[in-house]
Amino acid sequence: MHMLKKIDLALQLGNDESEALKKEIDTLGARLTALQQEIKKAGIPVMVILEGWGTSGKGSLIGRILRYLDPRGARMYSITQPTGEEARKPAMNRFWLTLPAKGEIAVYDRSWYHDWMTIGKPWKQKEIEIFERQLTDDGYVIFKFFLHISKKEQKKRLKELESSKNTAWRVSGADLHQNKNYETYEKCFENMLETTSYSFAPWKVVSGMKRKMALRDVLSEIVTRMEDILAKVQAEGKDALQKQGTLPEEMQFQMAPQPKLSEIDLSQEMSDEEYWQKLDELQKELLGLTYKLYRKKIPMVICYEGWDAAGKGGNIKRLVSGMDARDYMVHPVAAPTSEEKSRHFLWRFWKNIPKTGHIAIFDRTWYGRVMVERIEGFATEKQWKRAYNEINEFEQELHDWGAIIVKFWLQIDKDVQLERFTERQNTPEKQWKITDEDWRNREKWDAYEVAIDEMIENTSTKVAPWHIIESNNKHYARIKAIEIVIEAIKNRLAEI
Amino acid sequence: MHMLKKIDLALQLGNDESEALKKEIDTLGARLTALQQEIKKAGIPVMVILEGWGTSGKGSLIGRILRYLDPRGARMYSITQPTGEEARKPAMNRFWLTLPAKGEIAVYDRSWYHDWMTIGKPWKQKEIEIFERQLTDDGYVIFKFFLHISKKEQKKRLKELESSKNTAWRVSGADLHQNKNYETYEKCFENMLETTSYSFAPWKVVSGMKRKMALRDVLSEIVTRMEDILAKVQAEGKDALQKQGTLPEEMQFQMAPQPKLSEIDLSQEMSDEEYWQKLDELQKELLGLTYKLYRKKIPMVICYEGWDAAGKGGNIKRLVSGMDARDYMVHPVAAPTSEEKSRHFLWRFWKNIPKTGHIAIFDRTWYGRVMVERIEGFATEKQWKRAYNEINEFEQELHDWGAIIVKFWLQIDKDVQLERFTERQNTPEKQWKITDEDWRNREKWDAYEVAIDEMIENTSTKVAPWHIIESNNKHYARIKAIEIVIEAIKNRLAEI
Numbered sequence: 003m004h005m006l007k008k009i010d011l012a013l014q015l016g017n018d019e020s021e022a023l024k025k026e027i028d029t030l031g032a033r034l035t036a037l038q039q040e041i042k043k044a045g046i047p048v049m050v051i052l053e054g055w056g057t058s059g060k061g062s063l064i065g066r067i068l069r070y071l072d073p074r075g076a077r078m079y080s081i082t083q084p085t086g087e088e089a090r091k092p093a094m095n096r097f098w099l100t101l102p103a104k105g106e107i108a109v110y111d112r113s114w115y116h117d118w119m120t121i122g123k124p125w126k127q128k129e130i131e132i133f134e135r136q137l138t139d140d141g142y143v144i145f146k147f148f149l150h151i152s153k154k155e156q157k158k159r160l161k162e163l164e165s166s167k168n169t170a171w172r173v174s175g176a177d178l179h180q181n182k183n184y185e186t187y188e189k190c191f192e193n194m195l196e197t198t199s200y201s202f203a204p205w206k207v208v209s210g211m212k213r214k215m216a217l218r219d220v221l222s223e224i225v226t227r228m229e230d231i232l233a234k235v236q237a238e239g240k241d242a243l244q245k246q247g248t249l250p251e252e253m254q255f256q257m258a259p260q261p262k263l264s265e266i267d268l269s270q271e272m273s274d275e276e277y278w279q280k281l282d283e284l285q286k287e288l289l290g291l292t293y294k295l296y297r298k299k300i301p302m303v304i305c306y307e308g309w310d311a312a313g314k315g316g317n318i319k320r321l322v323s324g325m326d327a328r329d330y331m332v333h334p335v336a337a338p339t340s341e342e343k344s345r346h347f348l349w350r351f352w353k354n355i356p357k358t359g360h361i362a363i364f365d366r367t368w369y370g371r372v373m374v375e376r377i378e379g380f381a382t383e384k385q386w387k388r389a390y391n392e393i394n395e396f397e398q399e400l401h402d403w404g405a406i407i408v409k410f411w412l413q414i415d416k417d418v419q420l421e422r423f424t425e426r427q428n429t430p431e432k433q434w435k436i437t438d439e440d441w442r443n444r445e446k447w448d449a450y451e452v453a454i455d456e457m458i459e460n461t462s463t464k465v466a467p468w469h470i471i472e473s474n475n476k477h478y479a480r481i482k483a484i485e486i487v488i489e490a491i492k493n494r495l496a497e498i
Numbered sequence: 499m500h501m502l503k504k505i506d507l508a509l510q511l512g513n514d515e516s517e518a519l520k521k522e523i524d525t526l527g528a529r530l531t532a533l534q535q536e537i538k539k540a541g542i543p544v545m546v547i548l549e550g551w552g553t554s555g556k557g558s559l560i561g562r563i564l565r566y567l568d569p570r571g572a573r574m575y576s577i578t579q580p581t582g583e584e585a586r587k588p589a590m591n592r593f594w595l596t597l598p599a600k601g602e603i604a605v606y607d608r609s610w611y612h613d614w615m616t617i618g619k620p621w622k623q624k625e626i627e628i629f630e631r632q633l634t635d636d637g638y639v640i641f642k643f644f645l646h647i648s649k650k651e652q653k654k655r656l657k658e659l660e661s662s663k664n665t666a667w668r669v670s671g672a673d674l675h676q677n678k679n680y681e682t683y684e685k686c687f688e689n690m691l692e693t694t695s696y697s698f699a700p701w702k703v704v705s706g707m708k709r710k711m712a713l714r715d716v717l718s719e720i721v722t723r724m725e726d727i728l729a730k731v732q733a734e735g736k737d738a739l740q741k742q743g744t745l746p747e748e749m750q751f752q753m754a755p756q757p758k759l760s761e762i763d764l765s766q767e768m769s770d771e772e773y774w775q776k777l778d779e780l781q782k783e784l785l786g787l788t789y790k791l792y793r794k795k796i797p798m799v800i801c802y803e804g805w806d807a808a809g810k811g812g813n814i815k816r817l818v819s820g821m822d823a824r825d826y827m828v829h830p831v832a833a834p835t836s837e838e839k840s841r842h843f844l845w846r847f848w849k850n851i852p853k854t855g856h857i858a859i860f861d862r863t864w865y866g867r868v869m870v871e872r873i874e875g876f877a878t879e880k881q882w883k884r885a886y887n888e889i890n891e892f893e894q895e896l897h898d899w900g901a902i903i904v905k906f907w908l909q910i911d912k913d914v915q916l917e918r919f920t921e922r923q924n925t926p927e928k929q930w931k932i933t934d935e936d937w938r939n940r941e942k943w944d945a946y947e948v949a950i951d952e953m954i955e956n957t958s959t960k961v962a963p964w965h966i967i968e969s970n971n972k973h974y975a976r977i978k979a980i981e982i983v984i985e986a987i988k989n990r991l992a993e994i
Contacts, residue, residue: 065821
């Protein structure tokens with residue numbers, strides 16, 4: 003409890019208008035301007051957040067920092083209460099969406115700490131830690147500043163603002179409440195700073211008693227740390243900031259083990275009659291259940307992975323036939339765009355998290371990281387190895403938020419794939435479904451099988467288990483998938 | 499007044515369960531599935547909207563249509579009340595954001611007619627017409643269906659829904675109000691259908707009395723029209739759907755004429771002393787004024803265009819120094835991404851419209867269409883010629899919504915550009931600012947000058963006039979730009 007206390011606010015009561023200070027700021031500002039170009043060249047994504055007491059000068063300080071930055075590559079976010087839409091997504095969702103691309107700088111006036119700097123609000127500490135750790139593991143640089151002022155100074159500033167008609171509106175009830183209960187807030191802030199000053203994203207408390215000195219201190223911290231980081235990247239190469247992260251053997255998740263692919267029996271049969279009858283019954287049942295989810299505002303995430311030609315498309319089609327088109331959205335996942343490639347790999351999936359009461363169906367998913375990206379070398383070994391843990395954390399976060407998660411692996415054997423490929427090749431209306439890439443992937447079947455077995459072993463958690471769907475027989479596979487979705491919904495509804 | 503009346507609802511009371519009808523639907527559905535692939539290949543963006551009476555079966559009909567579509571290329575939007583965020587943007591903004599890419603299909607359950615199908619709400623008829631016209635001019639295909647049922651049928655369906663606990667929640671107060679006041683709504687809908695059944699985007703009223711027949715009618719309309727359109731594209735080539743649009747000589751805007759570039763005197767001087775003094779004063783004044791905009795929720799759009807090295811970046815920097823970083827956002831505009839290129843050219847700018855009370859500053863703008871895209875041939879002649887009118891309509895829409903619009907052209911002469919290019923080339927910290935492209939553009943100076951003169955002549959409207967800023971002297975240019983922004987704000991504040 004002394005990140006705030008150890009700052010001697012009285013010490014800072016020097017001359018804020020000295021020429022020397024102005025010069026120092028000018029020099030630091032010019033260095034920041036130059037550094038931004040190097041950051042861009044090195045492709046480092048940077049996030050700078052400013053928290054602090056009301057009236058501590060966050061806004062004007064950010065304005066000053068932005069002046070040193072080329073707006074083509076810098077973006078500022080003002081964080082307030084989540085909107086109605088945002089409140090229906092996981093708490094960290096809206097912050098994931100703000101991620102800067104490689105080489106860009108995002109500056110935050112308030113941040114993901116905003117919601118939890120109000121006394122009495124529950125802390126999303128675990129989620130914040132995961133957010134900052136996953137990003138810094140991936141080479142993001144995060145600066146966290148806290149602007150500190152004394153109770154007396156805050157009171158003085160509030161009075162000044164209130165004294166003029168032009169500024170009185172800027173004083174909020176929250177600011178006044180803060181000043182009145184300064185000591186309580188101070189404890190709350192101390193606690194936040196201590197708990198969340200991670201080695202990978204430490205807090206820097208800066209005295210906000212004098213505006214120019216505060217600016218100098220913030221600039222100086224950014225410039226010094228960025229210069230160190232750039233030197234490291236220069237010396238060790240592009241991937242110097244990539245961290246090992248948490249490896250599978252260190253993960254702490256309760257698992258729901260599944261068999262290896264080679265152990266799966268694929269000989270199931272299903273008569274046409276049985277198929278049509280069951281399909282009709284199950285779709286009707288599913289419709290009723292999804293309406294219940296909608297009314298109870300329970301979100302659901304359904305993931306489809308499987309071999310090429312395993313029948314994902316047809317399976318999804320039959321599943322959604324038992325849903326109301328207004329409740330679900332199918333997200334086909336193709337190769338990432340350049341925008342997506344230049345951010346953390348989970349970014350593009352956070353963009354498609356459903357709101358409460360809705361269902362998101364992913365046709366291919368974030369598991370591409372540990373399959374195609376691993377096999378094709380699009381992800382480094384560090385990246386795909388730590389992805390198991392990142393994915394488990396991601397799914398745990400969705401679970402904790404309240405989502406039902408169902409993950410399907412559609413399993414077929416190599417002969418059936420060949421049959422289906424050949425049929426597609428020979429049927430004019432189906433030719434669009436088959437590409438050279440499919441044939442190339444097929445040649446790597448064995449490597450993929452190793453990767454898939456590892457994936458299922460490492461990510462079949464209790465809260466988001468894999469379901470292997472035997473799909474040599476498409477009818478059987480479709481019925482089984484719908485049954486699993488129905489069961490997952492029933493289980494959740496039984497809990498509440 | 500007879501788009502609804504001419505539909506004989508009684509005629510449709512035939513057998514909805516006949517085998518022949520089922521077969522017809524299956525055939526149409528299969529054709530739609532195949533057509534989607536052709537639409538994709540031909541790169542045609544398609545929008546299908548479904549409006550209609552409450553309980554007319556829009557939702558389930560859309561669900562059925564979606565089953566025939568590959569989700570990789572089809573997206574469904576459920577339109578309800580605008581969120582708080584959306585309500586702070588121009589009314590059509592949220593619909594612009596949903597535009598499908600070339601070859602994709604967007605299906606809407608309710609649409610941009612949603613807000614105006616409630617009795618008593620003001621109509622955004624002009625905005626809707628512009629939206630649909632601009633899109634169809636650019637090759638979008640828009641289907642507009644209205645599902646019609648009788649008062650008696652609606653009453654029956656509402657009662658059915660209410661009778662079961664599982665469905666009663668689906669009956670809204672709005673539905674009941676509609677049924678009670680059926681005749682009034684009917685007049686309102688007739689009026690809407692008549693007024694907005696444009697030749698380029700006509701309404702098709704479909705009887706919703708029998709669900710399968712309605713599905714058949716909708717599928718049939720889509721399949722028939724799409725086959726015609728595809729045949730046309732096959733015969734006439736990719737640009738067959740591009741329309742001439744409204745040409746400059748047909749535009750109906752009040753203009754605020756400006757001199758030609760060659761007539762501009764660029765000999766201004768400004769002493770350092772005068773510059774620093776004015777800059778400080780003006781920035782302070784601007785800060786106060788932007789706070790007023792914020793409080794009165796007036797949005798502002800500031801556009802910067804100008805020759806390479808005319809000093810846009812530095813000018814913007816000094817302008818925003820007189821603003822609160824929380825109120826403005828600078829949007830640097832580079833070459834469009836592939837996502838942006840495959841949609842109407844205004845799409846990417848609609849994404850960055852500020853919310854009320856905020857300021858958006860565009861560093862390069864939608865005027866790229868009639869400059870670089872024209873000169874380099876990225877836009878066809880049809881496209882850039884009709885862009886003058888599209889842009890004027892766009893800016894008029896922002897104005898009508900309440901935005902202050904300020905457009906700057908930063909003018910320098912060819913010698914000054916050469917000086918600045920050379921200086922950039924020879925100064926290591928500035929080399930990133932100069933590219934081969936800049937030199938290539940310079941060679942086309944004369945062609946650009948023709949395009950710019952035409953641009954200013956055609957788009958300097960009274961509501962969004964161009965301001966030519968003499969920028970050989972950077973100090974002079976910065977002061978003049980801030981003064982113009984201040985004046986624009988004062989003028990607006992004086993009006994209210």
